[in-house]
Amino acid sequence: MGQIMINGLMNGFVYALVAVGLTLTWGVMDIVNFAHGEMLLWGMYAAFWIWSLLSIDPILSLPIVILLIFILGVLMYFLVIKRVLNAPPLTALLATFGLSMVLKNLTQFFWTANYRNITNPLVGSDSIQIGELFIRKDYIVAAVGSLLLTFVVIWFVNKTKTGVAIKATSMNKSAAKLMGINTSKIFAITFGLSGACVGAAAALMSSFTPIYPEACALYSTLAFVIVALGGFGNIKGALFAGLLIGLAEAVGGYLIGTSFKYLVVFVIYLVAIQIRPKGLFGW
Amino acid sequence: MLKVENLKLGYDGVPVIFDVSLEVHEKEIVSIVGSNGAGKSTILRGLSGLLKPMAGTITYMGQKINQVPAHKLVEMGMAHVPEGRQLFGKLSVKENLMMGAYVLKDEVTKKDCLEQVFELFPRLKERENQAAETFSGGEQQMLAIARGMMSRPKLLMIDEMSLGLAPVLVDKVMDSLKVINSIGITVLLVEQKVQEALEYADRGYVLQNGRMVISGTNEELLASDIVKKAYLGM
Numbered sequence: 001m002g003q004i005m006i007n008g009l010m011n012g013f014v015y016a017l018v019a020v021g022l023t024l025t026w027g028v029m030d031i032v033n034f035a036h037g038e039m040l041l042w043g044m045y046a047a048f049w050i051w052s053l054l055s056i057d058p059i060l061s062l063p064i065v066i067l068l069i070f071i072l073g074v075l076m077y078f079l080v081i082k083r084v085l086n087a088p089p090l091t092a093l094l095a096t097f098g099l100s101m102v103l104k105n106l107t108q109f110f111w112t113a114n115y116r117n118i119t120n121p122l123v124g125s126d127s128i129q130i131g132e133l134f135i136r137k138d139y140i141v142a143a144v145g146s147l148l149l150t151f152v153v154i155w156f157v158n159k160t161k162t163g164v165a166i167k168a169t170s171m172n173k174s175a176a177k178l179m180g181i182n183t184s185k186i187f188a189i190t191f192g193l194s195g196a197c198v199g200a201a202a203a204l205m206s207s208f209t210p211i212y213p214e215a216c217a218l219y220s221t222l223a224f225v226i227v228a229l230g231g232f233g234n235i236k237g238a239l240f241a242g243l244l245i246g247l248a249e250a251v252g253g254y255l256i257g258t259s260f261k262y263l264v265v266f267v268i269y270l271v272a273i274q275i276r277p278k279g280l281f282g283w
Numbered sequence: 284m285l286k287v288e289n290l291k292l293g294y295d296g297v298p299v300i301f302d303v304s305l306e307v308h309e310k311e312i313v314s315i316v317g318s319n320g321a322g323k324s325t326i327l328r329g330l331s332g333l334l335k336p337m338a339g340t341i342t343y344m345g346q347k348i349n350q351v352p353a354h355k356l357v358e359m360g361m362a363h364v365p366e367g368r369q370l371f372g373k374l375s376v377k378e379n380l381m382m383g384a385y386v387l388k389d390e391v392t393k394k395d396c397l398e399q400v401f402e403l404f405p406r407l408k409e410r411e412n413q414a415a416e417t418f419s420g421g422e423q424q425m426l427a428i429a430r431g432m433m434s435r436p437k438l439l440m441i442d443e444m445s446l447g448l449a450p451v452l453v454d455k456v457m458d459s460l461k462v463i464n465s466i467g468i469t470v471l472l473v474e475q476k477v478q479e480a481l482e483y484a485d486r487g488y489v490l491q492n493g494r495m496v497i498s499g500t501n502e503e504l505l506a507s508d509i510v511k512k513a514y515l516g517m
Contacts, residue, residue, distance in 0.1 A: 161385070168371045168382045174333055175369035180357030180386035180434060 004254045005247060006133050012246020013143035013150075014201055018219050019226035019238040020150050021197030027233015028170035028190050030089075031081060034096040037220025038103035039076075039195050043069045043202025044211045045107055048116055051206075057122040058206045059141065065203040066196045073195025077188045085187070108213040121207035142204040147239075149200045153193065154235050166190055170233060225269045231282025241280060244268070284309045284469055285330070285438060290339035292322075292329040298337060300325050300493045307438065307471050312464050314472040314480040316514070317490035323473040324366050326490070327442050330471075331363035332356045343438075358386045362436035366443045366473075368427035372416030376407050376426060379415050383433030392435065399466075400429040403459055421452040428459065432468070439463065440471040445479065457483050477514035481505055 127134040157163040230237030252264025292300040332353035401408040474480030
């Protein structure tokens with residue numbers, strides 16, 4: 001059981017980082033970004049191609065992938081999101097949905113639907129033993145890396161001038177403008193930051209996750225559940241909800257069978273939002 | 284300092300402000316008074332760039348600012364304390380104030396500003412780490428004004444600061460305006476409490492149904508029939 005829980009937690013940290021990215025755009029800008037999973041997907045392909053063409057291990061290319069997906073996020077904002085920001089909410093929803101289709105099918109168009117794997121990564125899949133428990137090294141690196149980056153995002157949002165401006169803009173956009181905050185720039189940064197989170201998660205996962213156009217559908221669905229469970233725009237909430245979902249998935253899979261593990265996840269989600277619609281840590 | 288000529292403003296193509304002209308000179312306290320729904324707040328939204336004019340010109344410090352975005356105007360020395368305070372509720376007092384100083388680059392100036400507003404409103408210093416939303420109405424209004432002052436404005440525009448405040452507090456925040464004005468900040472005040480506003484201002488404009496009906500010094504306005512009849516109940 002301990003082993004199962006550890007594995008679940010390891011996954012949970014990565015889920016959390018993906019969800020932190022989503023909660024930024026959702027909570028701050030009120031934009032439901034359906035293309036979030038596809039940013040993750042592009043991050044994984046970026047890590048793959050950097051490894052395959054330039055022989056740089058995903059652990060080392062992490063900063064490059066973060067930067068690339070940050071730029072992807074900023075571009076998405078300026079090319080698509082900015083234009084639908086003041087339109088009725090459904091417009092933005094459809095725009096990001098379309099964006100997700102385009103981004104996903106582009107990967108298939110460019111790189112086919114084949115599974116790709118990064119072989120012989122720097123951090124291998126061998127395990128280390130702690131007491132009774134065996135933990136795979138690549139999982140540990142992904143989990144610790146995700147946790148560290150989540151803390152970096154929490155620090156950024158709470159302690160830097162731009163971070164506090166992001167929070168202020170999310171609370172009251174027109175008052176933020178009256179403070180001299182260029183809200184369009186803040187939104188672009190938020191989208192970039194959201195991209196940076198999934199870029200990091202992508203690079204960390206890419207060494208042990210097969211990469212193909214549908215690879216991120218599950219992560220993106222789970223990210224939506226985690227954001228809603230943790231409370232919209234609440235980064236710490238996303239971290240805890242991510243861990244909870246990781247645990248629930250592993251323990252649920254162990255107790256009632258792997259094919260039903262997401263049943264447990266979604267039941268927890270349904271029950272939780274019935275009791276607390278604003279999320280476990282929501283305002 | 285600020286000159287508005289034949290301004291027309293509205294929402295979704297429907298005008299609510301017609302042909303309004305007004306002028307604010309340096310170091311003055313000017314008030315725009317009128318009843319609820321006359322369009323006072325809309326004028327301020329137009330001046331601070333939140334709402335683009337449908338017609339007319341706004342000139343600030345010799346520069347036409349019709350199309351300048353709101354955040355640029357703050358850099359140019361305009362501050363707008365919006366109606367209903369519009370604080371960042373979950374942020375602490377200090378964070379709210381620091382957002383007010385967003386356009387200032389220099390840390391020393393920021394510190395000076397912070398000390399200045401703390402001197403003016405000592406209550407805020409006592410509670411600098413408390414979330415703004417936990418404040419009472421009077422304290423929130425003080426914080427809103429203080430936040431507006433944090434950008435080192437040349438022109439401070441305050442919308443309906445008496446709203447929801449007890450009469451004692453109204454006097455208190457109005458007094459703080461005098462102090463603000465005495466350190467060289469020009470004040471444009473929008474108020475529903477006509478008598479109080481005119482008492483504190485040098486000059487005033489009266490707005491009815493989106494049009495300016497009368498303007499003058501506070502004595503002239505307080506003595507005029509329109510003001511007496513419509514707002515002072517005499």
